[in-house]
Amino acid sequence: MWFSDNWKDYELLDTSDGERLERWGDYILIRPDPQIIWKNTARHPAWKHADGIYRRSSSGGGAWVKNKLPESWTIGYGDLKFLLRPMGFKHTGLFPEQATNWDWFSGLIRHADRPIKVLNLFAYTGGATVAAASAGASVVHVDASKGIVAQAKENAALSGLAAAPIRYIVDDCKKFVEREIRRGNTYEGIIMDPPSYGRGPNGEVWKLEDSIDELITLASRLLSSKPLFFLVNSYTTGLSPLTMSYLLELKVRQRFGGVIESGELGLRVMQTGAFLPSGASSRWFADFNR
Numbered sequence: 001m002w003f004s005d006n007w008k009d010y011e012l013l014d015t016s017d018g019e020r021l022e023r024w025g026d027y028i029l030i031r032p033d034p035q036i037i038w039k040n041t042a043r044h045p046a047w048k049h050a051d052g053i054y055r056r057s058s059s060g061g062g063a064w065v066k067n068k069l070p071e072s073w074t075i076g077y078g079d080l081k082f083l084l085r086p087m088g089f090k091h092t093g094l095f096p097e098q099a100t101n102w103d104w105f106s107g108l109i110r111h112a113d114r115p116i117k118v119l120n121l122f123a124y125t126g127g128a129t130v131a132a133a134s135a136g137a138s139v140v141h142v143d144a145s146k147g148i149v150a151q152a153k154e155n156a157a158l159s160g161l162a163a164a165p166i167r168y169i170v171d172d173c174k175k176f177v178e179r180e181i182r183r184g185n186t187y188e189g190i191i192m193d194p195p196s197y198g199r200g201p202n203g204e205v206w207k208l209e210d211s212i213d214e215l216i217t218l219a220s221r222l223l224s225s226k227p228l229f230f231l232v233n234s235y236t237t238g239l240s241p242l243t244m245s246y247l248l249e250l251k252v253r254q255r256f257g258g259v260i261e262s263g264e265l266g267l268r269v270m271q272t273g274a275f276l277p278s279g280a281s282s283r284w285f286a287d288f289n290r
Contacts, residue, residue: 016038212239
């Protein structure tokens, strides 16, 4: 398991009865989490003083109940800054468990001693984008949501990266990758953070389990002749880290050599010291000793 333990502006304070209690900067939030199956374990006093609570409705979906919660605010991770906005489906605009991956590929980029071009697919609000750009990479940031890409630009500006070599693309990730293949463009690093499911423009259901093989196959064709890394994230319980590692073995390591690591992502619960599982990652990186 990989832990994101270097946060100062984020803490997972406690967990109980399907909910997590979190501090995001100066504000306390309560959000649902299906991984939290234990009951009657709430101990932290901040449960009684949350600034915002996401409540699910009986008809599906849900909404934020805001006490003293502003429409938006900013938190930092090292030199990076992020704008938080409570939004639909319990999201805040940031996944703090991904910080361990930001640290990992940022180190690879800084020590590569050559220009590194990174493709960030399903890039959301740009946590990985600003981390890679801050480490010195040029980045192509792709997401299908125009509003989410706009927030990614705000995060880059907050982090002092408004003039960094970041290209923002509002597009379907698969279609963009297919066009890049036809154009002959390549990348030294690929980050892929696909959602577990979604719906297409005509209402068709999209499930990651049915699509991940094709996505990795296509994206791997965009790796340059001297690639640096390939990162795949998953929040889908049916896709174990070893399953994703096997795909990277078939599509990447057998072509380029290198090393594959896989594991769960975890956040430390401050009240207990235990770790909450928060997704999984599989990482391929070049072996420069071969």
